[in-house]
Amino acid sequence: MPVSGVSEPPVDLVRYVAGTTGLPPGIAARVVSDVLAYFGETVEQYVRRRHTELRRGQVRNAEIWARVAGELAARPVAAPVLSERQLRRIIYG
Structure with missing residues (x-):
């Protein structure tokens, strides 16, 4: 790709x-x-991909938002800090 x-x-x-x-x-x-x-990957692509992966693993959304926010902060080129609401909007519009 x-x-x-x-x-x-x-x-x-x-x-x-x-x-x-x-x-x-x-x-x-x-x-x-x-x-x-x-x-x-853009922040939006990353959030969508990780949300899908974690949901497939039966992880609840409350845990997903915390994990994804932490993962974004740890990436080599840090993404902007996103609130839970912003993360949800990426997934659900």
Whole structure:
């Protein structure tokens, strides 16, 4: 899955990952693309994805909101602080 507007991962990063892990270049490129896509998610995409994952795991919404808020705060590029209401609006409109 390409990252917004990026069709191929940076060659130097793929070379680095392949060299440090011993992965073949094709696999290293896929890993780099997957990681870039993961961190390229918008806040809304992340909230929707995690809500779906946690609901499938039978987690109640009250717990989901607390978990998702904590996860957002811990991401390498921190998302803005969102209230429970803002999180609910992302899911339910």
